[in-house]
Amino acid sequence: MAIAKAERLMNLALCLLGTRRPLSKRELRESIEAYLEAGSDDSFNRMFERDKDDLRELGLVIETVENLDGEVGYLARRDSNRLPPITLDAEEAAALGLAAKVWQQARLAGAASGALQKLRAAGLPEDVDPYGAHGALEPRIPVHEAAFEPLMLACRDHRPVVFDYRKASAAQPGQRHVEPWALECWRGHWYLAGWDRDRGAERVFRLSRITGKVRSRSGRFTVPVPDVVTVRETVASWAGETADRSARIRLRSGAGYPLRAKATVVREVGDGWDELEIPYGHGLDAWLVEFGPDVVVLEPAELRADVVDRLRAVAKG
DSSP states (O other): OHHHHHHHHHHHHHHHHHOSSOEEHHHHHHHOHHHHTOSSHHHHHHHHHHHHHHHHHTTOOOEEEEOTTSOEEEEOOTGGGOOOOOOOOHHHHHHHHHHHHHTTTSTTHHHHHHHHHHHHHHTOOTTOOTTTTTTTOOOOOOOOOTTHHHHHHHHHHTOOEEEEEOOTTOSSOEEEEEEEEEEEEETTEEEEEEEETTTTEEEEEEGGGEEEEEEEOOSOOSSOOOSOOOHHHHHHHHTTTTOSEEEEEEEETTOOHHHHHHOSEEEEEETTEEEEEEEEOTTHHHHHHTTGGGEEEEEOHHHHHHHHHHHHHHHHO
């Protein structure tokens, strides 16, 4: 069946590329044997629409033209389907290969491989192996969250979404209505930046805290997408990466390794506790709450109060 479909796609592509005028569905059906063998008009229509979408996915530019009688025709102009000569040196080819390898474990693997095949067809030298150069490097971007794919498609298509999101300080998830802008990976975690309709402000969401399915919604965005979306900078400020102050906490021995990695000072105080000094910035209280009874905030007083308030909110549910 795969061979039959490949032959059918090839025949359709040749018909569309070889014509000087738009061909109607009827003419295409009469010209391609596989379409003549379709059992009914509905079967042919479904087959043709799938084939047309597959060719467009492969990169063929197919135009839809309506004549004076209102009949729709299709053609693929040669000048619209011809790339200029591609000249890449070894370093540029290696960069493309590494970029493609990044996505080998994600949904974009097929698109990345297809892009390299198109570059080959457009003139990428056969003796240049974009996968082979710098073979010791094995880049990977882990994508374990089920929310990644629907959010990626929603960002691409500018479609609003709805999902349930569990904040660090909340016992139960709450529903969010979001206009998704961009996805970005930072320190092993994926984040979504977008416009939170309920709060009327830009927000960043960690994908691992999205529960249940991401549902698409009809309609357009209500605010324009910024030219630059600073996901990393926002998350870094929340995590205290850009802090100019320090906080002093007690941490149970053998616990809280992410906090230990950020600490500027670590002192053993006995009885199974250590004392740490860590950068203090916006959002540190929410992060400390995640470590529960393993963390005690000593100072500053406002940070201790914020952590206590968050813990009380969690206890109340």
